[in-house]
Amino acid sequence: MAVAVDSAQQHAVLVRDTVVVAAGGITQVAEAMQRLEQAVDDPPRWVWWKATDIRPLREAGVWLRRSWDVREAHRLIAGGLHAEPDLIWAIAHGLDPTTRPARRTGDLFDLDDDDPAPVRSDGYLAPAALDPEWLRGEDRLCTWARLALEAAALQQGLLQARPHGLPTAAAESGAALLCVELEQHGLPIDRRRMEQLIEAAAGPRPLTDADAATSRAARDASVLQRAPGFERTDLRNPAEVKRMLHGVGVRVDDTRAHHLEPYRRTHPVVDALLDWRKAERIATTYGWSWLERHVGADDRLRGSWTACDGGAGRMTAGAGLHSLPTPMRDAVAAAPGHLLVRADLGQVEPRVLAVVSGDQGLARATIADDLYAEVAQQLSVDRQTAKIAVLAAMYGQTTGPAAGALERMERSYPAAMQFLRDAAASGERGSAVTTYGGRLIPVSPATEPAAQRAQGRFTRNAVVQGAAAELFKAWALTARDALHPLDGLIVLCLHDELLVHVPRAHADAAAHAVHEALQAAAHHWSEGAPVRFVADIRIIERWSQAKD
């Protein structure tokens, strides 16, 4: 069943095969969809070009479980982020995408007849059909929906040939719909607390540009007054900062925070500078203008979401949702009458590696709550060394304290290490890799040896990071369904962490549902592999209460 929406005209259609199941206003079609969704135990698989198309229907309250998102399926098939309908169409039909007709440019050469066919005689999608103007009217909307059905059917054929391709496409489609919901609901914010935090770092809310300049100068002064003779240093210019530090006797080549940290006690200006950097980050990226732009009158922080990035396939978020400084998480708080359920996966990447590589020894280690402690025992090293070695294997690190432990890893976990070596070798020679779930990860050819090694590290990591993203999405979507009857909504996805907003009365049930969802999703996703996944799940009022 395909859905197409003309958001400008607030019009939508539902099409099955050649039958127009429903057509009309958003509200009317939304009701028809909800009836179809609830009528049977086995709900329809809704097909659309992209999830954002159906935002008006979602805003009308429709709750859908299964979908086939043609754009997300394409991203699995072809890799990367580029996914315009003409490209999707060409790939689905096995046509050479490089010879598809040029996009319309809006100039005099766009002379098409009044009723251009959306598909050309050579099989490519007609450029005219990509124009939003083309989509006016119910007939065109139905045609567009049927094209989505055709593309989806061909994509299913392509993905059937990849192990796990179909369930992954379903999960990616669901993730894209979840992204629409994340954008819609937003992250609940305690505005007064957020204002306190911003004021502490950036000064009071400026009413004029002069106010902003005064706050900025005051911040700078806290550093500059500790650097006699260098009061005119531009703290935002790394070269000048280096000159200032040299001037006061701090000999560093690199002024980045992690490099400067050991010198905090060496000279007060270093201490002041590092504090300044934290405050400056909040003042510039998470300051008053950020609050104004991204936190709505309903005290919800909203950013744009994508179901996958252009690399391994993790979710991305805008408006700083994925990089909110830890102190500011104190202002992420449940709305009145609600609570947050925070759940984060423990040591997810090595556990995922155990599944995707089929390494029996590593699988045995996942039985422990603390996988690194188990690996440490196996390798006869301390826990910290074991942790560094495991991460180094997945990231492609070759130097540092892990070097010796990596050799022991080869003996204890040969399948996992071979899996990673194969992935790296593929990237180094410029060959694409495919994730456990079937996502193609293209690699651009490189000739420089250093660039080739970098590609190897990228693919080595991508097969783990990408598979972890696939497991995460399967978990999130299973949880989404289970939370729906509890009025619980997922409000944040952060790679291995879920934040759920739920009425107080249902918080215990929601926490339980999130736990059960992980067990069910992991079992399905791994096809019953003997690998254990664990999550730390807590009921909290503020995001900051989560970490130990």
Place this chain on the structure above:
DNA sequence: GATTTCACGTA
């Protein structure tokens, strides 16, 4: 004015 580089927040 648009693009690139650096730095730094998160996982």
Place this chain on the structure above:
DNA sequence: CGTACGTGAAATCC
């Protein structure tokens, strides 16, 4: 010379 992303300011390139 360990991966990825998004963001903003300054530098750089037209």
